[in-house]
Amino acid sequence: MKHAVLLRALGSLIALGAAAAIWFPAMHLFFRPNMDDYFAVKSGISPKARAIAAYQLDLWKDPGKRTREVARMRTSNAEWDFMGRTFLVLSLANMALHEPDRQEEYLKVMDRIIEETIRFENDKGIYFFLMDYAREGKFSSDQPASIFIDGETALMLGARRMVRERTDYKPMMKQRIDRLVKMMTKGPVLCAESYPNECWMFCNTVALATLRISDVLDGSDHSAFLKKWVATAKTKLIDVKSGLLFSSFGLDGTPLDGPEGSSIWMVSHCLQIVDPSFANDQYARARKELATTVFGFGYAKEWPACWRGSPDIDSGPIVPVLDASAGSSGLALIGASAFKDSVYLKALITSLNFAAFPNKQNNTLRYCASNQVGDAVILYSLVNGPLWDKVLRAKKAS
Template structure:
């Protein structure tokens, strides 16, 4: 009996020791993936290599997209958006390779627009989109319009294109018109279902268009910000809710798979509010256990089941794969290195990375997940370019100053 007690004590002690040390085995080297304004870190370059190859080999691309579409057609579309955003940033980071990256960007944009033209908006939406008509007469989805606009704008930030300028203008005109008709100034992603994610993406695209085309939607953006702050903020957490009806009735509360990207996009139109949303999300959703970082899908004050956006949720910890992946983008955008380190350590532990022939992929992820991670690793230059150009054009006339740009530097512009 004494031997059994001794063995159990040994097991308990060993468990305490090993669980305390385990994260050291998977501690990520952030410098392998993140950092700097130019060039590509080795880890990011390996992750990018696989995506570029995928868009160069039709068979590989078809297989990957088929797997994702089997679960969720949205992933096919979002994987394109995040990859275009990543490639645009990579083009600015590594101008010597820009031709190659822009070529892939153009292939993605052209194919996406062609598919939409041939199969309609429903091709990239989940089947329930067909169950009832859109409230807006145009029948357009801001999920599709906003992300295509963002892709077009990102491409034009890297390299101008008259063809894409016209396409961008058309998308944004339609989007703004539809948003103006909505009581809460938000457009539908699905019939009578608006998503903050999609509307924030649309706003980022609109600001990018302003710096590219010399237009000024400041007043509209300001009204939109006032509307979402007034109508779409969860009273318990102060975070923006994720989905709601056209008239602003909440469907889902603040949601991890949405809020990190929302904060990232808001950074272009209201940096202070964006940081506020990131900090709230970090507090409500960000967690660290034994050196491993992760994110919840829902705050404690909002109970909802796992869904296609959250991915499977691990009980007790409430860890969500979708939210944790997007949190990498949030942490990278707002330079939260402590959280980023925890998240990347978890990714190394449970993302099942495989490096082969100079390519990196995370087996526990999929193409859209890896594209989000790649974008998180290389983001920065496109947003910085938009902010700089906006400040150059408006700092003296409008008085709007991006507070993330040092005051002295902004004053010099």
């Protein structure tokens, strides 16, 4: 009797095991995207991108809704409020170049975002968009200035001007560019602080991309500086084992954090218009060290095998065993789409459908496990291309 029962239980366990062996490898098929829904085949905006954009644009049409959305993010990180603006402006710039017919509508929102951002910075100071610990130290410059704020503000101005020139933005951008160059050239490794004695590769490469855009727009020439920066980074700001750029370091180049997924995907994307071959090299290394696909689900780790950090606000929660990082996986979408890595991109979107909890309502789409900045990053990954292409074309022509 006992023997028979145990045999039956064993049989059931084997059935459960067999069921799991059938289900888990097939599960991704239920979340696998039709890529035409996410990326327009020739030009224009894909249905999913349009739905995400509709939600984001709604936020800028309804001040109450926007205030609530921003408050939700600012309880944990004031930076997200700022970065959400940058990624939305970049997305809208690309969308405006994709869809000239709707340029007016997009430019209107871009201008509103830029004007409000600059007004907040002027009225409340740079600390309004920084995390609280920024007040604990002292910036190396006489007047507190963060490359995070200046770089992304200049990038927003540049992106807007790349779609259509606005003469009053020209001196505003020039002022930021001059300050960026001054701050960066002062540093021993040609990098400036985002926080007191904290240089972030993300912010510094955003600044480099902005310098390239300003060259296209205003006929300046920062190519010697950009060349020198890349040469310095290759010798002083790279982790020897992985060959990836550090994500943060002191003003003298001493690493604070090693290579991080929440930084490197965007860094390699920004480098595309600064030094394409270096950008390709960094993306390929990041892909090798951080990108993973399990049963058709793609995700990205925050750290390469040779460097272990601790989870923070940038990495987001890390899924144990898999080492999947929410922050790194979200930004990996930008990397994969910018470098046309369609296999990884499809796997990442499969995971997005599985674990980011999409919420469709009245032709709008948002991801519940994300927030405004996360959704803006996703949107940017779905529409990016035309802006960088325009910069590269102009650079070639010059």
